[in-house]
Amino acid sequence: MKTSRRRIVINPQTRSIPLENVAPTRPFRQAPPPKEIIIRLQDVSKIYPDGSRCLIGANLNLKRGDFIFITGTSGTGKSTLLKLLYGEETPSSGQIYVNGSEVHELKGDHLAKFRRRIGVVFQDYKLIPNRTVAENVAFVLQAQGRRQQEIERRLLPTLKMVGLAHKADAFPDQLSGGEQQRVSIARAIVGTPPLVLADEPTGNLDLENATQILRTLENLNTYGATIIVTTHDHHLAGLSGKPIVELRQGQLYWQKR
Numbered sequence: 001m002k003t004s005r006r007r008i009v010i011n012p013q014t015r016s017i018p019l020e021n022v023a024p025t026r027p028f029r030q031a032p033p034p035k036e037i038i039i040r041l042q043d044v045s046k047i048y049p050d051g052s053r054c055l056i057g058a059n060l061n062l063k064r065g066d067f068i069f070i071t072g073t074s075g076t077g078k079s080t081l082l083k084l085l086y087g088e089e090t091p092s093s094g095q096i097y098v099n100g101s102e103v104h105e106l107k108g109d110h111l112a113k114f115r116r117r118i119g120v121v122f123q124d125y126k127l128i129p130n131r132t133v134a135e136n137v138a139f140v141l142q143a144q145g146r147r148q149q150e151i152e153r154r155l156l157p158t159l160k161m162v163g164l165a166h167k168a169d170a171f172p173d174q175l176s177g178g179e180q181q182r183v184s185i186a187r188a189i190v191g192t193p194p195l196v197l198a199d200e201p202t203g204n205l206d207l208e209n210a211t212q213i214l215r216t217l218e219n220l221n222t223y224g225a226t227i228i229v230t231t232h233d234h235h236l237a238g239l240s241g242k243p244i245v246e247l248r249q250g251q252l253y254w255q256k257r
């Protein structure tokens with residue numbers, strides 16, 4: 001049987017191949033990364049409709065259990081990078097794989113299930129205003145379908161870890177900015193997710209509290225969780241001794257220690 005094939009026509013004027021003859025209807029997809037690679041960015045660009053260029057052909061590979069800091073000046077695109085990783089934003093081009101899934105292919109229940117395995121510390125905390133600290137943190141475990149007994153077993157130690165056991169019954173508007181930030185950290189780690197994305201998790205904290213939060217994330221990392229922390233604070237990133245990746249002009253650069 002004869003199959004119809006698209007002809008590639010070389011333009012004799014320029015000797016270049018007209019794009020409409022070669023561009024496939026779907027972007028060319030690479031094979032998924034090997035299992036030990038938990039995060040892969042392949043030639044990823046992100047340009048917002050208003051022209052803000054955050055990533056330009058960026059590449060990154062992280063293995064399970066890696067812990068890195070992403071640094072970069074304000075407005076370079078650190079938050080955007082995390083949003084791409086949990087599917088809140090879609091790349092303008094390129095592929096992003098997280099936990100074996102190509103993120104922007106995930107929709108509906110698949111996306112919700114994928115996100116349940118990621119602990120996210122949002123820069124603006126996103127606490128539920130009419131729920132107490134304990135309820136905000138427990139909410140994650142309820143969404144994961146955990147039993148009440150397990151919720152109770154996890155809740156208090158996590159609140160203690162972030163120094164907020166005494167505020168369990170307070171509502172978000174009764175907390176300082178730093179305390180709200182620590183609630184958002186507790187919420188991200190209470191389910192011991194295999195991946196934590198923390199957007200400026202220490203931005204509102206003094207050095208003592210910031211160091212305590214880093215120790216908590218390092219502790220989770222020793223149990224195998226992959227951790228990505230964005231920060232402006234080179235000093236804090238330097239203190240931890242973990243690798244630093246700088247986002248500069250749309251590219252990701254591993255810093256030498």
Ligand SMILES: Nc1ncnc2c1ncn2[C@@H]1O[C@H](COP(=O)(O)OP(=O)(O)OP(=O)(O)O)[C@@H](O)[C@H]1O
Nearest residue numbers: 048049050052054073074075076077078079080081
């Ligand atoms: N939804 C959006 N629509 C258009 N532009 C956006 C959007 N979100 C972010 N931007 C722009 O993209 C750029 C990167 O923003 P982003 O918040 O990712 O940077 P950042 O490095 O996290 O900044 P900061 O350190 O100040 O939090 C900025 O110029 C910002 O104005």
